[in-house]
Amino acid sequence: MNNKSDFYFRNKRTFLKQHREIMRLGRGLMESRYGVEKAGEVIRRSEVRYEALLAEMPYIGGWDNSLTDTLTQVGSMLALYFVLKEEGKSTEEIGELVHRIADKKVETMPRWLRSLLGKLYTSGLWRKRTMKKALVSQKKQFPGNFVFEVVEGKPGEYEWGINYLECAIAKFFHQQGADEFTPYMCYVDYILFPGMGVELKRTGTIGQGCSHCDFRFSKKVTL
Numbered sequence: 028m029n030n031k032s033d034f035y036f037r038n039k040r041t042f043l044k045q046h047r048e049i050m051r052l053g054r055g056l057m058e059s060r061y062g063v064e065k066a067g068e069v070i071r072r073s074e075v076r077y078e079a080l081l082a083e084m085p086y087i088g089g090w091d092n093s094l095t096d097t098l099t100q101v102g103s104m105l106a107l108y109f110v111l112k113e114e115g116k117s118t119e120e121i122g123e124l125v126h127r128i129a130d131k132k133v134e135t136m137p138r139w140l141r142s143l144l145g146k147l148y149t150s151g152l153w154r155k156r157t158m159k160k161a162l163v164s165q166k167k168q169f170p171g172n173f174v175f176e177v178v179e180g181k182p183g184e185y186e187w188g189i190n191y192l193e194c195a196i197a198k199f200f201h202q203q204g205a206d207e208f209t210p211y212m213c214y215v216d217y218i219l220f221p222g223m224g225v226e227l228k229r230t231g232t233i234g235q236g237c238s239h240c241d242f243r244f245s246k247k248v249t250l
Contacts, residue, residue: 034089035081046077046103052131053107056124061114069110077106080203085171087195093160094173094195101196101212104128108208122211129215133222145224149246154187161189171198178243185228185243194233194240209234221247 035042050070057066080102087095104125111121133141147153158177165174173195178188200209213232220227226245231237 034086035084039078039081042081042099042102043074043078045099046074046106049100049103049128049132050074050107052135053124053128056127056131060124065114069107069114072110073103073106076109077103080106083203085169085195085199087169087172092172098195098199102199104212105200105203105205105208108205118207118211122208122214125211126214126218129218133218136222141223145246148223148225149186149244157189171195178241185226185245188241188243191233191240191242197233200234213240216242220244 050073054066054070057069060066061069081099084098084102087098089095107125108118108121111124112118154177161175161177164172165176167174172193173191174193175189175191178190180186180188196212197206197209200206200212210232213234216227216229224247226247228243228245230241232240234240
């Protein structure tokens, strides 16, 4: 079968392992805020919620689409959001926690690896690869997918860019009734890209109510 339910079901062990690693990064933060017992309970409940979300997650091409990994990781944050909302926590507090977890994720990556990823991301090879993937996305084979186009660079402003015309994250969060949480996930890009030595400029995102997300990339002088 080549459908979403089969893909996420067949790879559930991989995604649950990924979710547990994200929760491991956040455990200390949650223990300091909510106590050891409550943090453990939240993490356990988030896994149950995450497994349920996997069954509803849109199929966007499976492993043939590198953005599947992005979608499943933000699914972990969405599961945490739902559990903490049930605990009476505000969206602002949950969003700030998610940003701290993203910080932890960057901090745990070796500097050499982050530097390597940044150089790859700003390379001509990566740009050509992204152009091919953009053309595939524009065929709109999967309704829940990202749709994007590559933007040529402007000397002195940025090296290259991507316009996301449709966002799988915004679509999925909307389906789940979590629109208010989407902008907090948008901000995570300002943590991840600089962590790889990539300067990100953006004027808006779909999650913030804009028509598209205008990512513009340049190399940072130092990491």
